[in-house]
Amino acid sequence: MVDWPEAFGTRFTVMVDTEEEFDWRAPLSSANRSVTAIAALPEAHRRFADSGMPLTYLIDHPVATDPAALEILRHLIEDGRSAVGTQLHPWVNPPHEEEVAPHNTFVGNLPATLEAAKLDILTEAIATGVGVRPRIYRAGRYGIGPATLRLLSDRGYLIDSSMRSAYDYSAEAGPDFTAIPNHAFWCGPGNAMIELPLTTVFTGAVRSGGTSLYRTLGHIPRGRGLFARTHLMSRVALTPEDMPVADALEAIAVALGQGVRLLNFAFHSPSLVPGHTPYVRDQADLRRFHLWWDIVLTDLARRNVRPASLDDLIHASSKA
Template identity: 70%
Template sequence: MPPPGYRPRAPEPRDLVAWPSTFGTRFIVLVDTEEEFDWNAPLARDTHGVSAIAALPAAHRRFADHGVPLTYMVDYPIATDAYAIATLAGVLEDGVSAVGTQLHPWVNPPFDEALTPSNSYAGSLPEQLEAAKIDVLTDAIAAGTGTRPIAYRAGRYGIGPNTLRLLAERGYRIDSSMRSGYAYSGDGGPDFAEIGNAAFRTGPDAQLVELPLTTIHTGWLRSGGTRLYRALGAVPKGRGLFARAGLLSRVALTPEDMPLRDALEAIAVATGEGLRLLNFAFHSPSLAPGHTPYVRDAADLARFYAWWDAVLTDLARRGVQAASLEDVIVAAGLPASGAGR
């Protein structure tokens, strides 16, 4: 078994993606397109549904009205449900949105592992089992959508020491499993302490481009970054006190549990510091009330969409344009996918 607590190393300066000047400053939205389940219950193989996918077409139209293509990172229960995959195929007809892969190992065969917290991170599984799960999911998405996915995200950000090589061997070009500055090592997951927000080349022979999920530190002491934020975690109520005092906050670019005011400040900091690609994300079950802790009722859903309306308006005001997955692939100097829509 790979050791728990995998910690990817920071990229070398030469590995950072040099975006062409014509690319400008852009943003991409990746949707964790997955089953709904009880977030407060232990993970299980069969206590889930896919009913929230019915909300996808309306949400897709709202983003399309803003000129924003979406990249749907699809997991096994979605890829193998006839209604869900037909719904997904319908939104992909816009010609600019794309499909990718999201591996939730606990609901993705083969089921040769025990259901434990550590095994919920695919990168903690034995290499052969992780590879088999990637193959089953990749093939299911290709069969369901007619497009072989080339972008990957490990569920729970559970990348491991073998993952990038396994992806490169299977023709993947983009990974977005690393969540800048976050750590999941408490129950056997990875630690991204050394990973910043900039896209970088990685994997064997630098065949992949990593798109870390954007995390911005804001506040007067933001230069302390991940190190200071983690140190505050050892102080009772330390992070909350620093956040309320405007000294240090950690803001991920997602409407899920990230207040609008904080997100707008994070965008201002990110663009002011020269970040060229902002990576936003959310979970597809949040599009219907009652399936995630972030959207429990109709009022939460209204706030979810109000968050996006304000953020997209702010990005447009700053001249930060949306990017499709194909835009990112080409600008990063990777071969055009032809199938990445």
């Protein structure tokens, strides 16, 4: 595990999956390259900046090659605290040599040479378009594979955030992260990179059952829903997307009680405009989205959990 320096304290970070819009109910398509929701980023950025919160924008190929989107992002990172990183959606990222099928939407399932080619094209597009070389990476759909960390290390990436604690995508031919902790840990060749998992905790009276109990409940009709409604067990990721704020506050308390020193929050950029994701369907949902953040950021400040920028993480890890 990363042994953060004492002066680092307990911190949190917010990463934005900055991506194209698409119908979440339909099969993925390489034709989905619209990025109109990026126009909503400046207002959202201001809201976070007013709370002293830098954002890390993990951008994919449609965003990294759109002139208007790039202009917005270049302006946002002028605050000196926010940053741009990489998010690879293989179905919209050239070269397009694979069939767009569920198995191949996890980029780590592709041949390592094709994964490398896609990563090179995206990394260079970001470096050229934004003017800074990305140092943090997330695989779209959390599709990390056996070659991913080596490929990232070879290209100078310092942090990966492709793992989602307590989630299992193996039924879709993706990775199983049920054994991944919420603590940041060293990984990659020579353990020279940091893995920063998305924070997910179990809450409720029987939360100590963890992933084993949660997996068992998945085999019982409506088992997980029943346990959640009766406050016995819920799996709560730190995101405003489909996670009630009361659950998020409990999850924060549980994570801190477990000694997690760095909480990792996330959301998708299209959620900033109603109608692009199932989480924000209308203006009422958008108001709830922003209220979620107001409540959560207030709670974090009350607990003296301070925000961390990408530079803060890299600087602190160099002393760990």
